[in-house]
Amino acid sequence: MKRKYLMTPGPSPVPAFVRESLSREIMHHRTDEFREILQHAHEGLKYVFCTKNPVLIFSSSGTGAMEATVSSLFSPGDKVISIAGGKFGQRWTELAKAYQLDVVEMTIDWGNAPDPERLKSLLEQHAAVKGVLTTLCETSTGTVYDVEALAKTARKAGALIVVDAVSGLGQDKLPTDEWGVDAVVSGSQKGLMLPPGLAFVSVNANAQTAMKNAQCSRYYLNLQKALASYAKSDTPFTPAVSLVVGLKEALRTMQEERMESRWVRFETMAAATRKAAQALGLKLFSSRPSASLTAIRAPEGIKSTDIVRTLRKNYGISIAAGQGDVKEKIFRIAHMGWINEQDLMMTFSLLEKVLRSLGHTFENGVSLACLQEVLYGK
Secondary structure, eight states: OOOOEEOSSSSOOOOHHHHHHHTSOOOOSSSHHHHHHHHHHHHHHHHHHTOSSOEEEESSOHHHHHHHHHHHHOOTTOEEEEEESSHHHHHHHHHHHHTTOEEEEEEOOTTOOOOHHHHHHHHHHSTTEEEEEEESEETTTTEEOOHHHHHHHHHHTTOEEEEEOTTTTTTSOOOHHHHTOSEEEEESSSTTOOOSOOEEEEEOHHHHHHHHHOOOOOSSSOHHHHHHHHTTTOOSSOOOHHHHHHHHHHHHHHHHHOHHHHHHHHHHHHHHHHHHHHHTTOOBSOSSBOSSEEEEEOOTTOOHHHHHHHHHHHHOEEOEEOOGGGTTTEEEEEOOTTOOHHHHHHHHHHHHHHHHHTTOOOOTTHHHHHHHHHHHOO
């Protein structure tokens, strides 16, 4: 039976020690035993989010956490700026409109990062902007944004800054408190090395004040309810118990490695991936590439979906095609969570075979030589 390998930007691989923890006998969630596990998870999340503020847990996908921030921090008619440079920036816009916010769309070309000066200009043009909604890593394009500069600009204008770090957390640098980010959302199935099913929201004092005044209708995805339960090491509704048990184990591993070391390790893997792709005569899609994944343009005359399909069908390796308008034009290789250097070596070895079979020409083994040079030295 052919082994399967996940090199996609979510879901990402789940390590054996986490899978073992997920298989343990279920426990009741209204017990001291579970509350102790939840408390460990809360502390571990604060470490990974680089914050001293609460990080709230929801049983949902990352989109649930995004929706919780929109509905819990704002009121109908509030003006927000949504930065959309890809599929997930567009999701911020769609969510804000669904809750009847007054959305100013800051649209940028896919593959580019937002200019903080342009954000500053928009904030000056539009009075009383309550929030700026942006991403850390735009997963659809493999682009990391300058969140530090965006947050500084939003703060000066008196607006909340809310960041989607669903794919970037754990690889792309995000010192939440140091950069003054008011709310950060993420999910379990990417950098945190878990199956899908958990979502997280960090909330600082500014966000907690906004929660008290927000008038959007909400029930389950309610930051105030979650915060009240958080204070008692509890949850307002039935949590995904086994996933929280697994979360504790995944966070322990991340704490042992230290975030600074993870940021360096994944940036090195990203640099190796970029150099290997370019050695094959391929062009990068992003002007500001992420440490979490690399978006690569398909060779002229070859559809990216054919590359993705052949790798998966013939070799059991899953990478991701593009989304939206770039579906047939790019493919994306993840380096996040539990993915390591050996996984990249295997992926590029077989990517060379697939590209060659589809008619792309290059020097055999050139991508592997580049990977070895960056990852292990000459």
